[in-house]
Amino acid sequence: MKFLTLPSKQPLKAGLIAACMLIVVASTVFLLNIRSLYSAIPDLNESTGFEISAGSSLSLVVNELNLAGVIQHPQLFKLLALWRGVDDQIKVGEYNLQPGLTPAALLEKMVEGDTIQYRLTLVEGWTFKQALEAIWSSDKIEVQLQSFSAPQLSELLGIDYQNPEGQLFPDTYFYSAGTSDIEIIRRAHTRLQQILSTAWETRLGALPFDDAYQALILASIIEKESALGSDRGQISGVFIRRLELGMRLQSDPTVIYGMGENYTGDIRRSDLLADTDYNTYRIAGLPPTPIALAGLESITASLNPVASDYLYFVARGDGSHEFSISLSEHNDAVNRYQRQSVRQ
Secondary structure: OOOOOOOOOHHHHHHHHHHHHHHHHHHHHHHHHHHHOOOOOOOOOOOEEEEEOOOOOHHHHHHHHHHOOOOOOHHHHHHHHHHHOOOOOOOOEEEEEOOOOOHHHHHHHHHHOOOOEEEEEOOOOOOHHHHHHHHHOOOOOEOOOOOOOHHHHHHHHOOOOOOOOOOOOOOEEEEEOOOEHHHHHHHHHHHHHHHHHHHHHOOOOOOOOOOHHHHHHHHHHHHHHOOOHHHHHHHHHHHHHHHHHOOOOOOHHHHHHHHHHHOOOOOOHHHHHOOOOOOOOOOOOOOOOOOOOOOHHHHHHHHOOOOOOOOEEEEOOOOOEEEEOOHHHHHHHHHHHOOOOOOO
């Protein structure tokens, strides 16, 4: 009788065991790699800067981080981004990577745009040109506006006036590397619109303004006339009463603005007689545009003047002003504080 010999089960069993071991090893390696995404980056021993440029893809960013020794498992990092659905949400900017940072936290940092922030301050009383020059000289700003004319800047900001003077709010702004000058001026303009709108809606009493823009013009004059906040309400009151009575504002800062680059530090009598749109010794009412960036105190003062009978004021030389009701009182004050007749 012939018996069939079945093949031994030992090789099959051995192969199965080997396959299982490979699966276990591979799973262990994978889990260890996954775990590394939530462990501190080993080679990040000191604060390190890393910048993501505009137009960079996730793959490009991850490859650069891998070459820099920050990301050890680039494919796994990409899978994490895909799994979280943030592979197209990496923000442009300059990042500060601190020791203890994990790859998963780094991904979150880049998605949130937690970039290094730079500081820029636009100062009350600056002209629009001075503000632009300060923006252009700031670190990490992308300059795009140097060839723009005044009307083009107005169009960019969506305003109806050919001269954008005074259309930025003086404040401190924070920005990340690569922010454009366009973005900064739009933020400063939006901030101004918000503040001016609120001030206009909460103004007190009837005022000689057709709209909030005229209030901004007066606010800019108040800004240039006084460095002392407590005097601004009184200065506003003088100008408001002059407007109501049909008197000329006779404000030196408006004359200076109209002189432009011809101003060298002194106002001559011929300058007071010059026919310019900003010479309030010659024109009635307000000049056509603001003359500077007006701060919150000046905007508030323009819409909330202090009630009094004053029609004149002169600087004492210490930042404060002497206010007068009559021209004779004013001339006496001028003689005391300036030894020359500035406002008649």
